[in-house]
Amino acid sequence: MATLCAASSxxxxxxxxxxxxxxxxxxxxxxxxxxxxxGGAGGQHVNKTSSRVTVEWDVEMSLAITKLEKLRIYKHxxxxxxxxxxxxxxxxxxxxxxxxxxxxxxxxxxxxxxALKVQKKRVKTRPSRASKERRIDAKRKxxxxxxxxxxxRRDD
Numbered sequence: 001m002a003t004l005c006a007a008s009s010x011x012x013x014x015x016x017x018x019x020x021x022x023x024x025x026x027x028x029x030x031x032x033x034x035x036x037x038x039g040g041a042g043g044q045h046v047n048k049t050s051s052r053v054t055v056e057w058d059v060e061m062s063l064a065i066t067k068l069e070k071l072r073i074y075k076h077x078x079x080x081x082x083x084x085x086x087x088x089x090x091x092x093x094x095x096x097x098x099x100x101x102x103x104x105x106x107x108x109x110x111x112x113x114x115a116l117k118v119q120k121k122r123v124k125t126r127p128s129r130a131s132k133e134r135r136i137d138a139k140r141k142x143x144x145x146x147x148x149x150x151x152x153r154r155d156d
Contacts, residue, residue, distance in 0.1 A: 018105055020112045026064045031108075032056045033101055038092035052092035053100040055108055060085025069116055076115035087112075 018026040038052040059065075059073055059081060074081065081087050089111070091104040127135075 018109055020109050021116065024065055024069070024112070024116065026057060026062070026108075026112075030057055030062055030064065031105075033104070035097055049095075049097075051095055051097050051100060052090060053097060053104045054088055054090040055101075055104040057087045057108065058085060059087050065116075072118075073112065073115045077111060080111075 017028050018031065020026060032055070034054045034056070035050040036052045036054065037050050059070060062070070065073070073087075077087060080089070087108075089104055089108050091100045091107065093103060094100050
């Protein structure tokens with residue numbers, strides 16, 4: 001559970017488990033955070049602060065998910081997982097390391113939730129007779145319209 005700091009403004013301490021969905025919760029011990037300097041524009045502030053946050057989660061060794069869920073994650077997020085089975089996500093949107101850390105946690109939960117979502121099977125349907133007739137009728141009208149644009153031919 002989150003606890004509040006005793007500082008003047010309430011802040012969440014990030015040592016809490018990450019709730020992905022109703023059945024999956026990633027323990028805080030499986031997440032590791034690294035701070036580094038963010039690149040790009042920003043002047044002197046960028047050069048002296050480590051505001052970019054990278055969250056790493058070892059999918060391969062995780063006890064929070066089943067083998068089937070791991071397969072789903074590998075299928076959907078394979079490009080984001082390195083050869084050791086670690087999912088990495090970097091965030092450098094804010095100038096605050098704490099804000100970036102919270103954003104990284106939220107995004108990790110979002111992408112894992114999306115990967116674990118089971119897609120409904122598509123049921124193949126055939127077009128109805130009326131829809132086929134409408135399509136053919138529309139093609140006939142378009143053809144007629146284009147014929148009217150041509151110069152009339154002389155029939156000898």
